[in-house]
Amino acid sequence: MTPYATAPADSGPTGWFSKSEAWLDSKGKGAWIAAMVLGFVFFWPVGLALLFYMIWSKRMFNKSCSRRRSNHLRRAHVMNPTGNSAFDAYRQDTLRRLEDEQRSFETFLERLRDAKDKAEFDQFMDERAHKAAEERNAPLDA
Structure with missing residues (x-):
């Protein structure tokens, strides 16, 4: 068996990226913009890469899905019968x-x-x- 077969699915070079992306998505568009600005401040290629990624993945121009989903779940929870x-x-x-x-x-x-x-x-x-x-x-x- 190869050593790669026992490694967790989220480890490796894409694991941290997926976790970071999920964390930023959970915080909303403001977190993406803050990360981009900080990227420009500390090392401009990182900020530029984040800007291109936000445009390419359409995160720049769409509303945050996580916020809409949480509002919908909150409203649905209010209307559930309690017994x-x-x-x-x-x-x-x-x-x-x-x-x-x-x-x-x-x-x-x-x-x-x-x-x-x-x-x-x-x-x-x-x-x-x-x-x-x-x-x-x-x-x-x-």
Whole structure:
């Protein structure tokens, strides 16, 4: 048997790279950018290599999948039944009430924005009418 057959799958030159890549992916895009900047600061070819790798692997322009996945798992966990029917009913009622409050608050904000827009428009129209009246009443100098 060869000595390579007993070595773990993640050891060797690609093992540290895979671990580093997974760690940076778990931290998000900011960690990739920080690693790239540090690479440029300490040894510019490393920063350049990280930049090219980020562009080639499309990490530069995509949103972080790990963050979206963790948010999705967190939301899914909230909706799982706990086995306690009283608590599940209370949680559903509370979530429904909070959603209703959020909807009513959003409609309030929309009405508030509409009222502000109307007030600004009315002020603009009043100023425009005032200027037109001043121009009509101004003596003609000829």
